[in-house]
Amino acid sequence: MSKLSVDQKSVLALINQTTTTSFLIPDYQRPYAWTEDECATLWDDIEAFCIPEGNADAFDPSDEYFLGPIVTFRNDAGQLEVIDGQQRLTTLMLLLRAFYEKFQYMQDPDSKTTFREIAQCIWRTTEFGDPILGQLRIDSEVASDDDKDEFRFILNEGKIPDGAHSAYAKNYSYFEGRVDRFINEYPSYTAKLANRILKKVILLPIEAESQDTALRIFSTLNDRGLPLADADIFKSQFYKYFTAKNEKEGFIERWKALEETATRVFSHTRGNNNPMDELFARYMYYQRALQGIRTTTTEGLRDFYERDSYALLKKEESLEDLESLVAFWDRVDQQEEFSERVNQRLYVLSYAPNSMWTYIVSVYFLKNRDENGNLEEEKFFDFLALITGFIFAYAVHRPGVNALRTPLFPR
Numbered sequence: 001m002s003k004l005s006v007d008q009k010s011v012l013a014l015i016n017q018t019t020t021t022s023f024l025i026p027d028y029q030r031p032y033a034w035t036e037d038e039c040a041t042l043w044d045d046i047e048a049f050c051i052p053e054g055n056a057d058a059f060d061p062s063d064e065y066f067l068g069p070i071v072t073f074r075n076d077a078g079q080l081e082v083i084d085g086q087q088r089l090t091t092l093m094l095l096l097r098a099f100y101e102k103f104q105y106m107q108d109p110d111s112k113t114t115f116r117e118i119a120q121c122i123w124r125t126t127e128f129g130d131p132i133l134g135q136l137r138i139d140s141e142v143a144s145d146d147d148k149d150e151f152r153f154i155l156n157e158g159k160i161p162d163g164a165h166s167a168y169a170k171n172y173s174y175f176e177g178r179v180d181r182f183i184n185e186y187p188s189y190t191a192k193l194a195n196r197i198l199k200k201v202i203l204l205p206i207e208a209e210s211q212d213t214a215l216r217i218f219s220t221l222n223d224r225g226l227p228l229a230d231a232d233i234f235k236s237q238f239y240k241y242f243t244a245k246n247e248k249e250g251f252i253e254r255w256k257a258l259e260e261t262a263t264r265v266f267s268h269t270r271g272n273n274n275p276m277d278e279l280f281a282r283y284m285y286y287q288r289a290l291q292g293i294r295t296t297t298t299e300g301l302r303d304f305y306e307r308d309s310y311a312l313l314k315k316e317e318s319l320e321d322l323e324s325l326v327a328f329w330d331r332v333d334q335q336e337e338f339s340e341r342v343n344q345r346l347y348v349l350s351y352a353p354n355s356m357w358t359y360i361v362s363v364y365f366l367k368n369r370d371e372n373g374n375l376e377e378e379k380f381f382d383f384l385a386l387i388t389g390f391i392f393a394y395a396v397h398r399p400g401v402n403a404l405r406t407p408l409f410p411r
Contacts, residue, residue, distance in 0.1 A: 006206050011092060012198040014070065014205055015121040015137055022124065023072070023138045024079040025086045028236030031145035032167050034087050039171045042091060043178050050196040056189045059196065067092075069204040073214040079139075080207065084218040088203075091171065093138055093155060096121050098175035099194045101158040102183060110191040117198055122155055144235075144256065212302075230301040231276030237305075237313035254319065261326045265333045269355065277301060279326055282362035286321070287312065289363050321366060324373050328365050329358075339377055345384035352391050360387055 015021065049065045052058040070085035082089060096118050103115035116129070123131035136155050140148040147166035154160060160169045183190050208214035215233070235255060242251035259276060266275035273281070284304050305312055312318055335343045349357045364383055368375055 006204065008066075008202050008204050010199045011096075011201050011203065012117055012121060014203050016117075016125070019125045019127060019129075020078075021137065022079050023089065024075065024077075024081050025090070025138070025140040025142055025148075026075075026081050026236060027141040027239050028232040028234075029082070029086055029140075029142050030232065031142055031147070032087065032090050032140075032151070034091050034167060034171060036170060036174050039091060039095075039174050042088075042095075043175070046197060046201060047182070047193065050193050050200065051186065051189055054186070056186070056192045059192075064200055064202045066202050066204070069206055071206045071208065071214050071218050073208045073211050075211075081211070081214075083208075083211070083214040085203070089138065090140075090151070090168075093122065094168065094172045095175050095197070097155050097158055098172060098179045099197075101176070102179055102190070103194070106191075108191070110195070114191045114194045114198070118194065121198070144252065144259075229274040229277050230305075231274060231280055233302060234276075234280060234305055234310075234313055237310040238319060241314040251319075254323065258319075258323060258326060261330050265326065265329050269358075279322060280305070282329075282359055283318075283322055283325055283366075285359040286325075286363045286366045289367070324369065325362060325366060327373060328369070329362075337374070339381070342377065342381050342384065345381065345388055348388055349384065349391070357387060357391055 015023075046065060049063070050056075050059060068085060068088055070089060071083045072080040072085075073083065075081045100115065100118045100122060103111050103118065106112070106115065119125075119131040120129060122137060123133055124135040124137060125131055134156060136152065138155070140151055142148055147164075147168055150161055150164050150166045151168045154168055154172050160173060182193065186193075206214075206217055208217055238251060238255070239248070242248055258279075262275040262279045266273070266278040269275075269278055280301055284298075284301060287304075288298075331337050332346055335346075338346070349361075361384075364380075365375060368379070370376075
């Protein structure tokens with residue numbers, strides 16, 4: 001049984017667990033996406049909790065404000081890799097940095113104490129609790145996030161880089177404005193507000209023993225927002241492979257193009273699969289055919305691709321295959337470069353009772369394409385005619401995708 005460490009903690013206790021505690025937003029995560037509206041809701045809720053009806057003395061010290069779970073696992077570098085909660089954790093860091101910038105000019109004892117505790121959340125510390133400037137408690141390696149350097153700059157410098165328009169910059173600017181307004185309205189409450197954010201806003205950190213366990217927990221807990229797709233994990237494997245080849249920038253551009261095309265082509269597919277997961281599913285059937293796998297039970301995407309430490313995703317050829325495959329389905333979707341009779345067959349197949357035909361056609365395309373990604377029209381038409389009759393005959397005789405797999409897989 002997988003071991004879990006679960007213990008609710010305040011913001012201060014979570015981030016400043018030890019002098020070296022640090023969080024990593026891994027490369028397979030999605031970019032930071034909170035908007036000003038979400039930041040406004042967070043601020044309004046926290047201010048109303050910490051300073052009820054504008055009166056700090058009305059606060060009940062036994063109360064706590066629950067912000068949500070943070071699901072992590074400790075990676076090989078000893079960092080807490082964030083699987084769920086990256087958006088709220090990132091936003092909290094921006095909020096704390098906005099407070100820190102103001103507290104550095106305050107000299108009363110409460111403000112100086114709060115200033116020191118905020119610093120311990122932003123940077124790692126010495127054994128005496130002094131911040132080590134430049135060694136942030138949080139870092140981002142999100143492959144598709146072009147703005148992560150702005151996040152680091154804001155946390156380290158307390159200001160927005162020239163020309164910055166990222167979500168990090170916009171939200172930090174928003175929090176700066178809200179902190180300024182609060183100081184003007186309630187100057188004597190400022191330290192109390194920040195202190196209560198640090199010690200009375202509660203998170204539920206769930207530390208799993210492995211990435212896989214953390215991902216399963218995330219899938220169970222996540223009931224809003226976008227779930228982390230299998231393709232996000234696969235992206236990270238490609239990212240590491242191409243980074244090691246000094247081709248990181250080129251890969252990022254290729255992946256973005258792949259995502260854009262997949263989203264356009266597969267967003268309307270039945271089952272509402274993540275578009276990139278759909279692409280990887282179609283490619284999986286081709287790889288199963290190459291490997292001679294004839295079993296009718298198909299494993300999950302992650303189970304298939306993680307074999308041999310994701311060896312399949314550490315090849316240039318695999319990315320090229322995916323690019324070729326999504327380009328093919330884009331042409332199918334646009335009805336481009338095919339004869340009228342081929343388009344008619346594809347149209348009929350689109351009304352098949354299940355999506356098995358898309359996997360079969362994907363295998364055929366990848367096996368029979370020429371060097372330019374084209375198929376011989378006559379043979380492709382004959383193939384489509386064959387599977388059309390086969391699929392619809394089975395739909396009447398033995399309906400259900402499992403019944404269809406039994407005779408098809410050996411072929």
